[in-house]
Amino acid sequence: MTEYAVSARPRAELARPGMADEALYWLRDVLGTVAPRDPRSRRLGPRRYRLEILAEVCDRDTFLLVTSWLGSEAVPAVKSKQAYADDIRLWAEVARELGGHERFFVGAITPGMIETWTKVQKAKGKAPRTINRRLSVLTALSQYAKWKTKDQSIASPVTKHDRPKVDPRDETTATPILEVPEFQAVVNAATTPRQALVPVLIYTLAGRVTECCTAGLHNLKESSGKRLLDLRRKGGKGRVWTLPPRLSDLIDVAADGRAGGQLLLDDNDQPMDRHAVDRLLNRLGRLAGVLPGRDLTPHVLRASKLTHMHDAGVPVEEIQEYADHAAIETTLRYIRRRDSSTRKAKHAAAAVAVYDHLVDRFVPRGEQE
Incomplete structure (x- = not known):
């Protein structure tokens, strides 16, 4: 410096x-x-x-x-x-x-x-x-x-005319989603409790990688017979999570008797940062055979969890709260792709009813199947 x-x-x-x-x-x-x-x-x-x-x-x-x-x-x-x-x-x-x-x-x-x-x-x-x-x-x-x-003459050199239009429904650069069996294959590819804890923790909490990497065993609390995790989320927001018993059990096995330190350690007892998590998830993704040609990232797991909540009928406002999104538009970027695909399929199928009997002259019924 x-x-x-x-x-x-x-x-x-x-x-x-x-x-x-x-x-x-x-x-x-x-x-x-x-x-x-x-x-x-x-x-x-x-x-x-x-x-x-x-x-x-x-x-x-x-x-x-x-x-x-x-x-x-x-x-x-x-x-x-x-x-x-x-x-x-x-x-x-x-x-x-x-x-x-x-x-x-x-x-x-x-x-x-x-x-x-x-x-x-x-x-x-x-x-x-x-x-x-x-x-x-x-x-x-x-x-x-x-x-x-306090200099009022300072102005941004950027105007609205400089900004390219962004299509909020553009799926070409969207974060890919794992289906439930694919996520299960990722967890199944883990060979140690510590490896398994990484995707399971991020998916369960729909957590950001930095949040999960900074969480420590000291953030675990007991209250009224329940295991709680005090997680510091984006923007310094404190959130307390009631851990499902099976996740709590996995944490105990992965901790292996430790009383302190980070929640996520690799198999060499080294604290995991975002880069270590990326490397592990990429390896598990390849072993599981998911997302061919693309990396399995923490953001994929976060988007997958939020989308699975939507698939299960959870109201979007509740998903927004779970994800800690300040704006509901952010949440919709995760789940609209599923809605859009479903709606498009439904409307396309409905269109067939209009002309179905008319194309019999060109496509016999047997050849349509």
Whole structure:
């Protein structure tokens, strides 16, 4: 990290200057590391702290502004903080390539750059949702800068005309769903209790991978003869789950007498992070023969559980609550595909009744079967 990044004070009124360093190191650990890809060779470089990279690509004032933004509740989720930090790196590269700016700053990206960048992304076949997400980061940072600096002249370079239209029913990039027998095959592919606990826990809670990886045995409680799990969900929301007895039994077997530590450990007694979970699920998915040509991810298990709830007739509002989605539109993205497929099949079958007797001249009944 550069010298100014470590010594800079996030707020001038701090009475203990050392606390500023503590805050930066906290944010450094939250943002974690990344292996930057060389823009020319496309080769991955050594892993580095995202915060150190931001200190290099941003000017001083913008670095302080970005650290204030990413460290605030304006960006509550850890995964979002990391994704936004990566997007700032991207826009710093755009500012350097299209604007000739050595360092990124608020205002470095102009509407003309946005227009050029957006066209290039479309030419590369990037998904509209991906383009919109990266554009949204600029808008969010501009809004935060306007509030933080009280400078009313700050405006986002992104307009509604720059954003490609996103079809909410587009299924080409949708998260795949496992049917119940397929999920059972995944669990059956596990060879140890610890392996089995990973898909079972994520599926049962419709959990996000980070939530499950950070859960510890200390989060397990007993109350009125029931086993409870105090889970910290996205945005820091605390949720208490009553564990089904069989899941509780599996947790005990996987814990193997441990009284502390993370809930999810691999077979070498190492705590599992999201990358370890991804590797395990990919292997179990291949062994189970599900999703040929695609990876089995935690998000697939989450989407599968929510879709299975919908299949079972659970009201969508209840599914939304179970998933901890702030907006019901998010929940509908998981289950609408099933509704759409069912409705399309029903309407197509109904159309046959209109012309069924008329096509007998061309397709004899025996050949239709």
